Amino acid sequence: MKVALTNLVKRFANSDRAAVNELNLVINEGELAVLLGPSGCGKTTTLRMIAGLEQPDSGRIAIAERDITDLAPKDRRVAMVFQNFSMYPTMNVYDNIAFPLHAVKMKRGEIDRTVREVAALVNIDHLLERSVRQVSGGEAQRVALARAMVRRPEVFLMDEPLSNLDAKLRAQLRTEIKRLHQDTGATFVFVTHDQEEAMTLGDKIIVMNKGDIQQVGSPHEVFFAPQNAFVASFVGTPSMNMFEGMVSADDTAGYRVLLPGFELTLPARFHNGLAKMTGNRVIWGIRPEAVRLVAAPGENTVGGEVELVEALGSRDLIFVRAAEQLFGVIVDAQASLAVGAPCHLHFPGAQMHLFAADSERSLQNNLPPSVPP
Amino acid sequence: MRVPTSERILAYVILIVMAILVLVPVLAGSITAFKPQIIWVSSPPTWIFEPTLENFEFVFFTRKGWVYLRNSLIISGGSVAVALILGVPAAYAFARFRFRSSKALMQWLISLRMIPPIVVGLPFYAMFLYLERGLGIGLRDTFPGLIITYQTFLLPLVIWMMRGYFAELPAAMEESAMVEGYTRLGALWRVVLPVVFPGIVATAILNFIFAWNEFFLALILAGNRTSTLPMTAGTYIVRTRVEWGNLFAVNLIIMVPVIVLTIILRRQLVKGLTFGILE
Known part of the structure; x- marks a missing residue:
């Protein structure tokens, strides 16, 4: 009923x-x-x-x-x-x-x-x-x-x-x-x-x-x-990596987000939401499952080293200290790294989340986004 | 849990000493109840004698002890029944609902227990007198009069004890029954009261003992028609002497029903007094 x-x-x-x-x-x-x-x-x-x-x-x-x-x-x-x-x-x-x-x-x-x-x-x-x-x-x-x-x-x-x-x-x-x-x-x-x-x-x-x-x-x-940021932080274990930062426009009509110690290029799907947001505070987030370990630095990548490893079974949760922040990353147990190992973290644009810092509402304009396979 | 032998011995020593302190006077008195009058107060005490029931015969029949026993049973039983009928639902309400000044009311109820009986007895006597003269309602020297008066002391005890038992139970117990097709009263009757039944028994026994032993209020408010056993005990202490054998015979008649009641209901009593922890 x-x-x-x-x-x-x-x-x-x-x-x-x-x-x-x-x-x-x-x-x-x-x-x-x-x-x-x-x-x-x-x-x-x-x-x-x-x-x-x-x-x-x-x-x-x-x-x-x-x-x-x-x-x-x-x-x-x-x-x-x-x-x-x-x-x-x-x-x-x-x-x-x-x-x-x-x-x-x-x-x-x-x-x-x-x-x-x-x-x-x-x-x-x-x-x-x-x-x-x-x-x-x-x-x-x-x-x-x-x-x-x-x-x-x-x-x-x-x-x-x-x-x-x-x-x-x-x-x-x-x-x-x-x-x-x-x-x-x-x-x-x-x-x-x-x-x-x-x-x-x-x-x-x-x-x-x-x-x-x-x-x-x-x-x-x-x-x-x-x-909104509450749902993002409440749903999902381990919880989403979230940092507060500022929006800035770049030369190619795109947007970047300035975060403490690093900055990232934002994908096009945020552009509508970010119109007139330049200079405003935002909350940027990415799930531990979405972060990729890559071999070399590149676009939307930060370098750091492994600080802590938690075994979850077939996969490990590793915490990486990069740009003075701590990121949770889910990796295959076979591909896991030892404490102290250097690594590069890549943040795929398709799986970034962005929320206005004041209202905590999502700035994404084309909900829902592609669900990864 | 293993208790060390030394602690076990210490516990037994303390318990035995306490038992001697409590039981010896009772035993000595109880023995006297079976002595013929000639050796009630012999010095040194006579320990070997042929036990007799003449003291009991005297207090029970000659001095109408059976009437006082009946009075005591009616007054104590009636008081406990009324206190439970009024107090158990009140305790439930106090345990489950917050209403205006519910906390203050609970404290007021406990304060009633701290009042000496004389402070209650005389106003009740005066009230009964006015009721009798003004409205023609006679409560002096009646069973209802004493039963009403005893509620001053019994109701707070019932409400405080029973509120504790109700508060122990998850509210979800009644709520579940309410969702399953019962009213709150139906849930209380069919689900909650059976669970707190040992608590009701413990509460009833403690209240019964209070009413059964009560002397002072009965002395003021009872009369020839409603004299209780404790009151008659007093009549064996007269100006010139104490009728020891008869006095202890009455005492035994007072004690035995309470002891029997406690033995019959001891499992429920222990369960009720410990919230079932000792099972």
């Missing part, structure tokens, strides 16, 4: 900044939307307003064109999975899953059939008689998933359901949630602060900060075409 949030505002008594500020968002039917942002960005508050656990100060929430702004949580036909709560401790697994069905006065036989069917879907059908003490954290979160599914809700809301699990389990459950989403075809709204989780899960990523939506887009869009 389509979820539409219109001019949603939520303030809390103990803060002068709105937790959620004039938020407008449409999540289409069957989409898996991820609300991504640092803690305090308003993502959980937004989710809780959809669930009805927080009442917005103003604005409207609709599911499938039905205005639910003033409905009690129980009447919204949504299901929610929480970060720090998974199982009712006084009930066993079976009773936990059956619990939402008792609320709708379902017949005993039908409850039994539904519980077993849903338990099988999330692979806990062998745990039905277990008590909360006898299930692991991952299993408990599967119980929560089963409880969410059992009422066949129109919208699934997930508030960082994987954050309290260890890495391996998290990856495993992530895959299962993705599969659940595909199998049920329901609309999912998933909240996380983990950008990797957001990228792997989401059809649509909504990046939030300080109560405002920063960007809405596909995982590729927010990664390759961040609309």
